[in-house]
Amino acid sequence: MNIYAHSLSGRSPDAWQPLDEHLRNVAEAAARSADLFQSADWAWNAGWLHDVGKAAPEFQAYLLRENDLLEDSEYDGIGGGRVNHSSAGAALAEEVFSMPSIPMGRPLAYMVAGHHAGLPDYFEADTGRGALRMRLEDGCRNLEGIRAAAEECTRNMRVTSRLPAGVKKEQFHLWVRMLFSCLTDADALDTEAFMSPERALQRTPFPAVSELKALLDKHLAVLAERSNPTPVNVARREVLAACRTAAMQPPGMFSLTVPTGGGKTLSGMAFALDHAVLHRKRRVIYVIPYTSIVEQTGNTLAGIFGRENVVEHHSNLTPEKDALRNQLAADNWDAPIVITTNVQFFESLYSARPGRCRKLHNIVDSVIVLDEAQMLPPTLLTPCVDAMNQLVRHYGVTMVLATATQPALPGLGKVTEIVPKPSDLYARLKRTRYVLPGPSREPTTWEALAVRLAACEQVLCIVNSRRDCHDLFRLMPDGTLHLSALMCGEHRSRAIAAIKQRLEAGMPTRVISTQLVEAGVDIDFPVVYRAWAGLDSIAQAAGRCNREGRLNDLGRLGEVHVFVPPKRSHPGLLRKGEDTAGELLGEPGFDPEQPHAFARYFSLFYGKLNDTGADVLKDLTPDPERLAVKFRTVGDSFRLIKDDEQKALFVHYDATATGLIDQLRFGGAHRELLRRLQRYTVNLPVWLFERLQRDVMEVQPGFHAWNGRYDHALGVDVFGDGLSPEGSII
Numbered sequence: 064m065n066i067y068a069h070s071l072s073g074r075s076p077d078a079w080q081p082l083d084e085h086l087r088n089v090a091e092a093a094a095r096s097a098d099l100f101q102s103a104d105w106a107w108n109a110g111w112l113h114d115v116g117k118a119a120p121e122f123q124a125y126l127l128r129e130n131d132l133l134e135d136s137e138y139d140g141i142g143g144g145r146v147n148h149s150s151a152g153a154a155l156a157e158e159v160f161s162m163p164s165i166p167m168g169r170p171l172a173y174m175v176a177g178h179h180a181g182l183p184d185y186f187e188a189d190t191g192r193g194a195l196r197m198r199l200e201d202g203c204r205n206l207e208g209i210r211a212a213a214e215e216c217t218r219n220m221r222v223t224s225r226l227p228a229g230v231k232k233e234q235f236h237l238w239v240r241m242l243f244s245c246l247t248d249a250d251a252l253d254t255e256a257f258m259s260p261e262r263a264l265q266r267t268p269f270p271a272v273s274e275l276k277a278l279l280d281k282h283l284a285v286l287a288e289r290s291n292p293t294p295v296n297v298a299r300r301e302v303l304a305a306c307r308t309a310a311m312q313p314p315g316m317f318s319l320t321v322p323t324g325g326g327k328t329l330s331g332m333a334f335a336l337d338h339a340v341l342h343r344k345r346r347v348i349y350v351i352p353y354t355s356i357v358e359q360t361g362n363t364l365a366g367i368f369g370r371e372n373v374v375e376h377h378s379n380l381t382p383e384k385d386a387l388r389n390q391l392a393a394d395n396w397d398a399p400i401v402i403t404t405n406v407q408f409f410e411s412l413y414s415a416r417p418g419r420c421r422k423l424h425n426i427v428d429s430v431i432v433l434d435e436a437q438m439l440p441p442t443l444l445t446p447c448v449d450a451m452n453q454l455v456r457h458y459g460v461t462m463v464l465a466t467a468t469q470p471a472l473p474g475l476g477k478v479t480e481i482v483p484k485p486s487d488l489y490a491r492l493k494r495t496r497y498v499l500p501g502p503s504r505e506p507t508t509w510e511a512l513a514v515r516l517a518a519c520e521q522v523l524c525i526v527n528s529r530r531d532c533h534d535l536f537r538l539m540p541d542g543t544l545h546l547s548a549l550m551c552g553e554h555r556s557r558a559i560a561a562i563k564q565r566l567e568a569g570m571p572t573r574v575i576s577t578q579l580v581e582a583g584v585d586i587d588f589p590v591v592y593r594a595w596a597g598l599d600s601i602a603q604a605a606g607r608c609n610r611e612g613r614l615n616d617l618g619r620l621g622e623v624h625v626f627v628p629p630k631r632s633h634p635g636l637l638r639k640g641e642d643t644a645g646e647l648l649g650e651p652g653f654d655p656e657q658p659h660a661f662a663r664y665f666s667l668f669y670g671k672l673n674d675t676g677a678d679v680l681k682d683l684t685p686d687p688e689r690l691a692v693k694f695r696t697v698g699d700s701f702r703l704i705k706d707d708e709q710k711a712l713f714v715h716y717d718a719t720a721t722g723l724i725d726q727l728r729f730g731g732a733h734r735e736l737l738r739r740l741q742r743y744t745v746n747l748p749v750w751l752f753e754r755l756q757r758d759v760m761e762v763q764p765g766f767h768a769w770n771g772r773y774d775h776a777l778g779v780d781v782f783g784d785g786l787s788p789e790g791s792i793i
Contacts, residue, residue, distance in 0.1 A: 069258055070130055071258070082114065082118060085254075085257075086216070088249075089113065089114075093250075096424045100458055102238070104222070104223050105242055109175060109242060109245075111216050112175045112220075115216045116148035118212030119205060120138055120141050124138035124139075149198070150199070153175045153195070153198055153199055154205070155206055156168035169195075172199065173239055175246075178247055181694075181698065182694035183694060185692060187695065238457075244421055244425075248395045262391070265391055272340055275336060279332060287300065294491060295492065301488075302321055302330045303333055305330075305483060306319070306330040307333055307334065311337075314459065315462075315479060316455050316475065317464070317478065318463070319482065320466070320480060320658050322467050329363075331432050331434075331463060331465045332347070332349075334463060335347040344428050345428045348402075348408070348432070349432045349434060350408045350432065351403070352438035353404070353579065354404060361375045371389065372400065374402070376401060376402070394421060395421050395422045405703060409443070412450045413698060414701070415694045415699070416698060428460070429460055429461075430460075430462075431461070433462060434466070436466045439470070439472070441636055442672075442676055445473075445676045445680065448472050449474070451475065455476060468598070469661055469662065471666045492612070493656065494609040494610070494620060495622065495623045500625060504595065504645070507629070509535050509629060512524070521588055521589055523576065523592070524576070524591075525604045527577070527628065531577075531628060533549075536575040539575060540573070542573070544562060545776050545778075546574060547579065549781065550779075551742065551778065552744065554778060562574055566587060574588075578600060587611050587613070588621070589608070589609060589621055590622045593624070595626065596632075597644050598660065598661060599661065600640065601644065602655060608623050639671045644664065647664055713740050713743055713762070714773050714779060723739055745769070747781065
């Protein structure tokens with residue numbers, strides 16, 4: 064009897080894909096990917112095991128039934144409904160690789176059992192049969208019905224009697240995910256090639272890393288030729304030269320400590336591409352904290368390499384922006400330059416879902432630029448740092464921590480600084496003068512502050528919460544601009560573009576904003592006011608002041624005024640940052656513009672944290688007897704932005720947004736529609752969302768739209784009835 068892996072609607076079984084062909088294709092592709100981290104045999108075996116359960120008569124009957132071919136076949140009268148084809152392969156893994164002391168088949172069992180549903184926990188009391196332990200019991204029963212196929216599968220497997228060197232219990236969970244990535248990507252690609260060959264043909268090759276390096280070299284040469292030898296440009300050239308020199312060093316962990324305006328983005332990319340070509344790294348992955356900066360960086364790099372050669376992967380990506388080739392490459396990061404977010408990168412490294420894990424094997428042998436490295440979430444700092452260490456030590460990754468406010472990350476391995484003397488560079492690129500509050504730190508009223516701001520022609524004021532932003536904005540003169548996360552992404556992008564245009568034209572420009580403009584947003588004001596906050600936030604705010612050094616050419620400096628707002632932040636991370644900055648302010652010789660001040664600040668700040676996520680690693684450390692790991696528990700809970708703390712609302716910002724919301728309401732949800740709606744989304748704290756139910760419509764189960772007032776200056780009008788500011792911090 065012929066046994067098939069996949070059928071084609073409207074075609075006879077002669078055109079279907081044989082199971083043994085699919086298993087071999089997946090095994091070969093998965094093994095090639097895993098060979099990069101010395102685990103080819105494990106991936107080969109996973110490929111042969113993953114779909115062996117499809118040999119069951121019930122599954123073959125299912126394929127025939129779905130194609131109206133069951134009648135009069137040898138499977139007529141067998142079973143009904145869908146068939147769990149994963150458990151048999153998991154059970155076979157345990158059977159073939161069982162050992163008296165260590166269950167060596169268990170890593171394969173996790174992967175095979177989860178290649179559709181996701182990596183399971185070994186024990187899973189709440190959901191019962193989703194646990195690997197329960198699936199193995201099902202698999203043992205299912206295995207008895209496919210013995211002939213199982214024996215053929217076993218003959219093709221390779222001996223794996225021990226874990227690869229370097230995979231200790233602390234590294235086990237990431238190694239399994241890396242193998243899982245090889246398996247799920249190989250499975251998806253082979254299935255796509257058979258089921259959707261037209262789509263598969265869109266996966267055309269990208270240029271080699273060396274070709275992209277040549278494009279960057281040409282662009283940098285043109286910039287150097289056109290730029291005047293101003294002090295800022297001279298310093299930028301020195302940063303670039305330092306990056307190119309450091310790129311020749313062996314792979315490892317690097318820091319790029321450059322003040323705002325020092326050319327960090329292009330110099331960092333020069334390091335990455337030079338290093339990649341020299342050390343045969345496969346790609347450069349640029350990891351950025353905010354989607355707004357992703358878009359900005361994406362536009363910069365697309366102007367150098369071509370939009371078609373830069374793959375962006377983030378929540379605000381719209382289908383019409385990229386060609387299908389780039390959209391497909393975002394699934395598995397099979398491209399030479401990938402730009403993504405902290406959320407996508409770190410959550411994928413701890414995910415259990417096949418879709419999230421699929422790209423992980425393409426992180427191997429890459430150069431990762433972690434932009435604005437100080438933005439790592441403090442409550443998950445320990446697992447994030449652990450993942451960074453593992454990638455560098457075991458998966459051929461070179462990582463660059465790039466920022467103007469370099470953090471002292473606890474537990475991070477040896478770090479090599481790229482710029483020889485960052486302190487000298489900061490002194491030479493000094494563009495601002497700080498005006499700090501006195502030791503007593505007396506609060507300033509919003510009314511008094513509004514008067515001071517109104518006296519400035521061009522000024523940016525950054526506050527700590529959306530409520531503060533709203534209240535101060537209401538006191539400002541007409542024409543003042545507002546920026547906060549109560550505005551949807553499309554609204555914010557247009558507002559930032561308008562701000563840049565006004566500044567370039569020399570027009571009066573007053574902006575009241577939350578922290579969303581601090582990290583990487585390329586705007587340049589002569590005067591910046593910043594509410595008291597952590598030192599990193601104050602320094603990042605200063606990076607929006609005299610950014611291009613134009614005032615220096617006039618013999619002046621930009622002014623950064625730090626003020627104490629009427630009310631302190633609520634207890635939490637913001638308050639800890641404020642308190643830590645207060646401690647430093649009282650230390651003799653404190654200079655907020657020197658890089659050593661940031662190291663001191665972060666050392667004190669991290670010492671105040673009650674929880675940095677260490678329990679995540681405990682849940683992922685297997686016991687030696689059962690190799691029991693909580694893959695799914697951790698994967699479901701590991702969120703840089705907690706889903707259970709916020710609710711998303713689609714807003715009627717413009718006609719396009721309304722049309723998309725109507726499509727969702729009357730046509731249902733699908734991936735491309737939801738991706739387009741990301742541009743028109745505002746997140747609210749759960750408590751506030753629940754209070755505003757009268758203005759919220761559930762357009763589809765689980766999806767909500769804002770039917771209240773959307774102000775084209777302020778965004779979602781949540782403060783019209785005097786609600787408490789609690790929970791409204793960005």
